[in-house]
Amino acid sequence: MTIEELKQRLGEKIIGVYEKNKQRYYIDIHPKDILECARIMFKEFGARLATATGIDTPKGFEILYHFSYDKNGKIFTLRVLIEDKKNPEIDSITLVTKAAEWIEREIYEMLGIKFKNHPNLKRLLLSDDFPKDIYPLRQG
Amino acid sequence: MAEDKKKTTIIPIGPYHPLQEEPEFFELHVEGEKVVKLDINIGYNHRGIEKLSESMHFDQVPFLVERICGICSTSHPFAYVNAVEDLAGIEIPDRAKYIRSIIGELERLHSHLLWLGLAGHFLGYNTVWMWVWKVREPVLELFEKITGNRNHYAMFKIGGVRRDIPNDEINAIMKTCDEIAKFLEMLYKVVMDDPVLVARTKGVGILTKEEAIEWGVVGPTARASGVDIDVRRDDPYAAYDMVEWKVIVTQNGDVFDKVVVRILECFESIKIIKGCLKGLEKTKEGNIETVVKNIPPGEGIGRHEAPRGEVFHYVRSDGTNRPIRHKIRAPSYMNVPSNQVAAIKGTISDAALVLAAVDPCYCCTERCAIVDLKTNQSRIISGDELVRMCQEKTKKIIEEMGIKNE
Numbered sequence: 001m002t003i004e005e006l007k008q009r010l011g012e013k014i015i016g017v018y019e020k021n022k023q024r025y026y027i028d029i030h031p032k033d034i035l036e037c038a039r040i041m042f043k044e045f046g047a048r049l050a051t052a053t054g055i056d057t058p059k060g061f062e063i064l065y066h067f068s069y070d071k072n073g074k075i076f077t078l079r080v081l082i083e084d085k086k087n088p089e090i091d092s093i094t095l096v097t098k099a100a101e102w103i104e105r106e107i108y109e110m111l112g113i114k115f116k117n118h119p120n121l122k123r124l125l126l127s128d129d130f131p132k133d134i135y136p137l138r139q140g
Numbered sequence: 141m142a143e144d145k146k147k148t149t150i151i152p153i154g155p156y157h158p159l160q161e162e163p164e165f166f167e168l169h170v171e172g173e174k175v176v177k178l179d180i181n182i183g184y185n186h187r188g189i190e191k192l193s194e195s196m197h198f199d200q201v202p203f204l205v206e207r208i209c210g211i212c213s214t215s216h217p218f219a220y221v222n223a224v225e226d227l228a229g230i231e232i233p234d235r236a237k238y239i240r241s242i243i244g245e246l247e248r249l250h251s252h253l254l255w256l257g258l259a260g261h262f263l264g265y266n267t268v269w270m271w272v273w274k275v276r277e278p279v280l281e282l283f284e285k286i287t288g289n290r291n292h293y294a295m296f297k298i299g300g301v302r303r304d305i306p307n308d309e310i311n312a313i314m315k316t317c318d319e320i321a322k323f324l325e326m327l328y329k330v331v332m333d334d335p336v337l338v339a340r341t342k343g344v345g346i347l348t349k350e351e352a353i354e355w356g357v358v359g360p361t362a363r364a365s366g367v368d369i370d371v372r373r374d375d376p377y378a379a380y381d382m383v384e385w386k387v388i389v390t391q392n393g394d395v396f397d398k399v400v401v402r403i404l405e406c407f408e409s410i411k412i413i414k415g416c417l418k419g420l421e422k423t424k425e426g427n428i429e430t431v432v433k434n435i436p437p438g439e440g441i442g443r444h445e446a447p448r449g450e451v452f453h454y455v456r457s458d459g460t461n462r463p464i465r466h467k468i469r470a471p472s473y474m475n476v477p478s479n480q481v482a483a484i485k486g487t488i489s490d491a492a493l494v495l496a497a498v499d500p501c502y503c504c505t506e507r508c509a510i511v512d513l514k515t516n517q518s519r520i521i522s523g524d525e526l527v528r529m530c531q532e533k534t535k536k537i538i539e540e541m542g543i544k545n546e
Contacts (some may be wrong), residue, residue: 023375024226024441048356048369050443053467054456066441066454070368073375099356102477103469125183132288136191 001045001069007075011041023074026064031080034065037083038078038100041067047076049099054107056139057081061113062087082113092118107128110137166479166495170229172182173487178480186260193466197223198435200455202296205468210291211254214247215446216453216468217296222377224298227440232430234379235302235423238416241379242313243287243295244444245409247496248513250279251447252402252409256327259399262493263340264531268330275323278316285309300429307425310417316408324410328403340539341396345494347482348393355478358471359449361497364401365393371445383415395497435461446471489533 003025007014013036015028029037041047047067055062060083067076082088092115094100104115107126112135115121123130165184169177190210194203205216212213225232227369253276253318260268281292286305295301305313317509331337347357351538362369370387372380390397444451449471455467485493 006272020226020439021229026439046353048353050356050450050452051454051467051469051473053465055456055465064454066452068443068450070374073371075375077441097356098354099474102473121184125186127183136188 001047001072001074001075010037013037022099024077026077026079028079028081031057031082034078034080035091035093035096036050037039038065038096041065041076041078042097045069046071049097050075052100052103052107054111054113054137056111056137060082060085061111063107064114086120086131087114088091088112089114089116091116092121094118107119111135112138154324158385162206166491168488168491170488173489175484175486175488175491178483180476180479182476190466193463193468194463195374197461198298198463201463202298203294204294205541206292207248208468208470211251212247212446212448212451213240213292214243214295214531215444215451218244218378218444219442219453220466221296221298221450222442222444223455224435224442226442227423227438227455227457228298228435230430230432232300233423233427234382235420235425236428237379238307238335238419238423238430239301240296242413242416243301243384243422243424244307245412246279246283248409248415248447249406250283252406253279254356255402255447256308256399258496259395259493262496262527263337264338264534268327270403271454274319282313282316282358285312293307297429298435299432304426304428305420307421310420313417314414317413321407321410324403324406331399333405333543336534336538336543338396341493342392342394342536344395344490345482345486345497346392346394347478349391349419351478351481352393354393355474356479357449357475357478359447359475360398360401361449361475361478362407363387363389364397366391369450371443371450375408375443377442377444379416379419380412380541382419383412385411385415392408393427395493398497410540424468448472449475485531488526489529520527 003017003019006027007017009025010029013029013033014029018026020026036076042049047069050066050068052066053064055064059082063080063082065078067078069076082090087125090113092102095117101120102124104118104119107113108115108121109123109126137138165181167179167181168175189204196204202217205220206213208216245414253272257269257272257276260266260272271397275377284290284292286309287295287303304400344454347361347365349366352362352367358369366389368387368389371386385408388401388408434480435457437457439454439456442453451471452469454467455463465480479495484493
């Protein structure tokens with residue numbers, strides 16, 4: 001998979017592409033397209049979900065889905081920005097790849113982002129008596 | 141499922157020992173002897189390292205992430221410096237590349253030997269356990285000689301390494317490698333020839349190639365299932381594209397294949413170390429770092445093939461002296477969930493072995509709850525008891541085969 005093939009396949013779903021270097025690409029997409037884009041990455045191109053990173057930024061919550069394409073060692077990161085900070089939610093991609101199950105649970109408890117249709121959305125690392133409305137990785 | 145939960149209560153017995161044994165809680169749901177469902181609870185050891193990292197400056201972070209794991213302590217600094225160097229576009233001297241790879245591979249050697257010893261223990265081959273750990277010792281002594289520590293080597297920094305390996309130490313390292321290789325050759329023959337070991341591990345805890353891809357597993361767990369991935373070859377860093385070696389892949393995905401992959405990888409590690417040592421002879425002593433003054437704003441991804449698989453670090457900088465986000469993903473994070481499919485095909489006596497086969501930093505099987513779905517009673521059994529059941533099954537196989545064992 002090259003960035004050209006990916007651009008062609010994802011087409012208008014791409015908001016922007018940032019080429020950090022020949023091995024690292026960051027592709028901005030809209031949160032509503034994540035399920036379809038993840039399916040294309042995993043099922044069609046055969047890229048492995050290495051992990052996802054959730055970040056609290058002033059503009060909203062960013063989630064970066066790092067897909068590793070192991071045949072050429074490139075990492076294609078799909079980046080979504082969830083602007084609704086009060087009630088953040090996005091489609092779960094666990095139904096596309098099981099590799100997302102734990103990391104989505106972790107982002108859920110650390111940043112308070114709800115993953116719609118996740119089969120088992122409960123806490124992963126935090127203990128059950130940790131306060132319900134405190135999210136450790138939220139800023140300020 | 142909700143109904144089952146109502147009828148069963150699971151109470152972990154005993155205090156947790158985060159320093160000695162890694163607390164993970166596996167809930168085995170069984171029907172008679174057969175495991176039908178596995179629940180994994182983790183987080184007892186969560187220390188908030190990602191958050192801590194945001195409060196340290198870039199040069200302090202390697203010391204922090206080194207302490208994520210004691211066994212693969214160099215893997216996290218390795219991936220972290222790769223990430224920051226990716227972020228800032230830093231090139232490092234060849235000598236530093238060689239030294240990085242040597243440390244990385246020595247760590248793989250001692251980690252794989254540790255696992256092989258424990259696998260022997262789980263199987264009831266305590267001689268193998270003691271024997272393998274005896275050979276692991278020279279590797280740790282080598283580490284002490286090179287870095288000053290048996291563990292937590294503090295060798296990595298952004299832009300290079302902190303200490304040089306003097307050229308007059310090269311011969312001693314070569315000699316230790318030769319001795320380990322000799323032992324490994326014997327061990328490999330023993331594993332392949334021993335009918336009991338083969339009967340005990342072949343076809344146990346199979347993770348198919350499709351399942352391996354679906355769960356995104358990494359490292360020897362993936363390679364034993366026929367998934368040909370290795371960050372060292374796929375996305376080369378340090379000196380891995382400067383020396384000769386090959387990736388070990390087997391097809392069956394059972395415990396036996398995982399043993400074979402790990403033993404054969406040790407030979408490859410020795411090959412890499414020797415190649416790097418030859419490289420060291422060609423480069424100038426002391427030229428081990430590029431001076432880095434500022435980390436520009438931006439983001440970077442770094443990976444390293446740790447003994448258990450790919451370690452993944454993502455670092456974002458806003459131009460200050462601290463990362464504003466540092467995401468860390470260890471290989472067991474991908475490998476342990478796959479037990480949900482690998483362990484449910486066997487019996488309770490295989491469970492300890494299968495859970496240990498992904499090398500989940502061990503001891504994770506220490507506290508298990510067994511829930512009998514037919515009677516809906518739950519009983520908590522300790523890791524010791526699981527290991528005993530596992531060993532008894534080996535004994536039974538020995539008896540059935542009519543082998544006299546002293």
